Amino acid sequence: MKVLVINAGSSSLKYQLYDMKDESVLAAGRVERIGMDTAILTHEPTGKAEVREVSEILDHTTAIRKVLGLLVHKEHGVLDSIADIEAVGHRVVHGGESFRESAIVTPEVKQEIKRLFDLAPLHNPAHMMGIQAVESNLPDVPQAVVFDTAFHQTMDRNVYLYPIPLALYRRHKIRKYGFHGTSHMYVSRQAAAFLGRPIEEMKIVTCHIGNGASVTAVKGGRSVDTSMGMTPLEGLMMGTRSGDLDPAVVPFAMGKEDLTIGEVSSMLNKHSGLLAISGMGDMREVQDAMENGDANAKLAFEMYEYRLRKYIGAYAAAMNGLDAIVFTAGVGENSWLLRARTCLNLSYLGVELDPEANLVRSKEARRISTANSKIDVLVVPTNEELVIARDTYELVKK
Numbered sequence: 145m146k147v148l149v150i151n152a153g154s155s156s157l158k159y160q161l162y163d164m165k166d167e168s169v170l171a172a173g174r175v176e177r178i179g180m181d182t183a184i185l186t187h188e189p190t191g192k193a194e195v196r197e198v199s200e201i202l203d204h205t206t207a208i209r210k211v212l213g214l215l216v217h218k219e220h221g222v223l224d225s226i227a228d229i230e231a232v233g234h235r236v237v238h239g240g241e242s243f244r245e246s247a248i249v250t251p252e253v254k255q256e257i258k259r260l261f262d263l264a265p266l267h268n269p270a271h272m273m274g275i276q277a278v279e280s281n282l283p284d285v286p287q288a289v290v291f292d293t294a295f296h297q298t299m300d301r302n303v304y305l306y307p308i309p310l311a312l313y314r315r316h317k318i319r320k321y322g323f324h325g326t327s328h329m330y331v332s333r334q335a336a337a338f339l340g341r342p343i344e345e346m347k348i349v350t351c352h353i354g355n356g357a358s359v360t361a362v363k364g365g366r367s368v369d370t371s372m373g374m375t376p377l378e379g380l381m382m383g384t385r386s387g388d389l390d391p392a393v394v395p396f397a398m399g400k401e402d403l404t405i406g407e408v409s410s411m412l413n414k415h416s417g418l419l420a421i422s423g424m425g426d427m428r429e430v431q432d433a434m435e436n437g438d439a440n441a442k443l444a445f446e447m448y449e450y451r452l453r454k455y456i457g458a459y460a461a462a463m464n465g466l467d468a469i470v471f472t473a474g475v476g477e478n479s480w481l482l483r484a485r486t487c488l489n490l491s492y493l494g495v496e497l498d499p500e501a502n503l504v505r506s507k508e509a510r511r512i513s514t515a516n517s518k519i520d521v522l523v524v525p526t527n528e529e530l531v532i533a534r535d536t537y538e539l540v541k542k
C-alpha cells in the first residue's frame with residue numbers, strides 16, 4: 145500500500161509518500177508560501193533529481209494538485225497513476241480530550257477537529273484545509289488523522305489541570321494537553337530498543353528541540369508530564385515562542401503597550417524566544433553569530449539552554465529518577481553545543497557526556513554518554529511521518 149503523509153500548516157504543506165511494503169520513502173517535499181504568487185514547491189523523488197518550482201499557489205487545494213501532478217510526472221514522478229495512492233495520513237496538532245488514538249476521517253471526526261479550532265488557531269484550521277484539499281483531489285481515498293496530543297492523554301489530572309478556577313476547565317476545557325506526542329512516543333520507544341531494555345521499566349526524558357520545542361517525562365512508556373500546555377506556547381524557550389513566563393506579564397504588557405489580545409498572542413508566539421533576544425529565530429544562525437562574538441546571540445543561547453536544563457531536572461524529580469535523556473528534532477539532533485552545555489550542567493545527576501561521541505553526525509540513533517555515566521544520553525532522529533504512515537496503514541487495512 146502507498147500512503148501519502150501530509151503535514152499542513154497555515155502557509156506550508158509538507159509531504160512524504162511511503163511504500164508500506166518496506167516502509168521506504170518514494171518521495172518527499174514541501175510547498176511553502178501558500179497564498180502567494182511566488183509559492184515554492186520542492187519535490188524530492190527518491191533516486192532522482194530534486195525539483196524546485198516557483199509559481200502562484202493560492203490555496204491548499206492547488207498545492208495538493210501540484211504535488212499529485214509531480215508524483216505522476218513522467219520525469220520527476222514515482223507513481224504510474226494517482227490511483228496508486230491508497231491512503232492519506234495527516235498530522236493534526238490538537239486532538240483535545242476527544243482523541244487518545246489516531247482515527248479515520250469521518251464527518252464526525254472533521255466536526256470535532258473544527259470544534260478544536262479555538263484551542264489551536266494556528267494549526268487546526270490549516271490541517272482542515274489539508275484534509276479538504278485531499279477530499280477534492282482524491283475523493284475516494286480514505287484519510288486518517290494522527291494527533292500531537294494523543295500520546296499525552298495518559299497524564300494524570302493533578303498534572304494536566306492548571307491551578308485556576310475549575311469552571312474554566314469544565315466550560316472551556318482549559319488544561320494542559322501537550323504536543324509533539326508522535327515524536328516523544330517514537331523516540332522513547334526507539335531509545336528503549338537501542339538500549340535493549342523494556343520500556344515498561346524505564347524513566348526517560350525526551351527533548352524534542354526543533355523550531356517548536358518540548359520536553360516529556362516518559363515513565364514506563366507513558367507520557368506523565370510534558371512542557372507544552374493548552375497550546376504549544378508553554379514550556380521551553382523556542383525559536384519565536386516565549387515559553388514559560390509570569391502570566392501577569394500578559395495583562396501588564398497589554399496595558400502598558402496598549403496591545404490587543406491578538407497582538408499580545410502574536411508577540412508571544414511569533415516575536416519572542418530566540419528571535420526576541422538575538423534578532424534570529426533559527427538556532428543555526430544564533431550559533432554562527434555567537435561564534436562571531438555576538439553578545440545577544442550568546443545571551444539567547446544561554447537562556448535557551450538554561451530553560452531546557454531546568455525542565456530535565458524537573459522531570460527527573462517528577463519521575464523520582466531518570467535512566468535516559470533523549471535529544472531529537474532539528475536542534476536536538478544537530479546541535480552538539482546545546483547537548484554539551486546542557487549535559488555539563490547535569491553532572492549532579494551522574495550524567496557524563498562522551499565529547500567525541502557527541503560530535504558524531506549520523507542519521508542513526510546513538511549514545512553520546514560515557515560507559516560510566518549513570519544516565520544514558522542518546523541522540524535519536526525523530527520520524528513523525530513514519531508513525532503517521534504506520535497508523536494510517538493500520539487503520540485503513542482494517
Ligand SMILES: Nc1ncnc2c1ncn2[C@@H]1O[C@H](COP(=O)(O)OP(=O)(O)O)[C@@H](O)[C@H]1O
Pocket residue numbers: 353354355356383425426427428429431473474475478479480
Ligand atoms: N546543525 C545545526 N545546528 C544547530 N541548529 C540546527 C542545525 N540544523 C538545524 N538546526 C535547527 O533546527 C531548527 C528546526 O528544527 P525542525 O525540527 O526541523 O523544526 P520544525 O519541524 O518545527 O520546523 C532550526 O532552529 C534550525 O536552525
Ligand SMILES: CC(=O)OP(=O)(O)O
Pocket residue numbers: 237292323324354355356357376
Ligand atoms: C506543536 C508544535 O509546536 O509544532 P511545531 O514544532 O511543528 O511548530
Ligand SMILES: [Mg+2]
Pocket residue numbers: 354355356473
Ligand atoms: Mg517539527
